Amino acid sequence: MNDESLIQILQQFWGKYKKETPTRLKIMDAFIFYCLILIGIQTVYLILVGDFPRNSLISGVFAPLGSLVITSKIDDILYSMLQKINQP
Numbered sequence: 001m002n003d004e005s006l007i008q009i010l011q012q013f014w015g016k017y018k019k020e021t022p023t024r025l026k027i028m029d030a031f032i033f034y035c036l037i038l039i040g041i042q043t044v045y046l047i048l049v050g051d052f053p054r055n056s057l058i059s060g061v062f063a064p065l066g067s068l069v070i071t072s073k074i075d076d077i078l079y080s081m082l083q084k085i086n087q088p
Contacts, residue, residue: 022082028075035068 021029042061051057 035064
């Protein structure tokens with residue numbers, strides 16, 4: 001697989017996602033991405049600075065992780081319901 005085919009695949013995916021995905025699912029996907037960003041920032045802080053305020057670091061990682069898991073499960077359920085509705 002070369003770089004051009006990967007770029008084409010990503011462009012097709014993004015175009016189809018923008019065209020066919022309802023706005024509510026896009027909002028939920030954006031929230032999932034936001035939770036991933038928060039977890040990444042906390043992890044970088046842990047690596048660079050350390051875990052001095054351990055309780056706040058643990059809560060700072062697990063709160064977005066729990067939100068991510070719950071939201072992704074709801075997102076999967078809604079997407080599967082949408083697929084069943086759109087089938088002929």
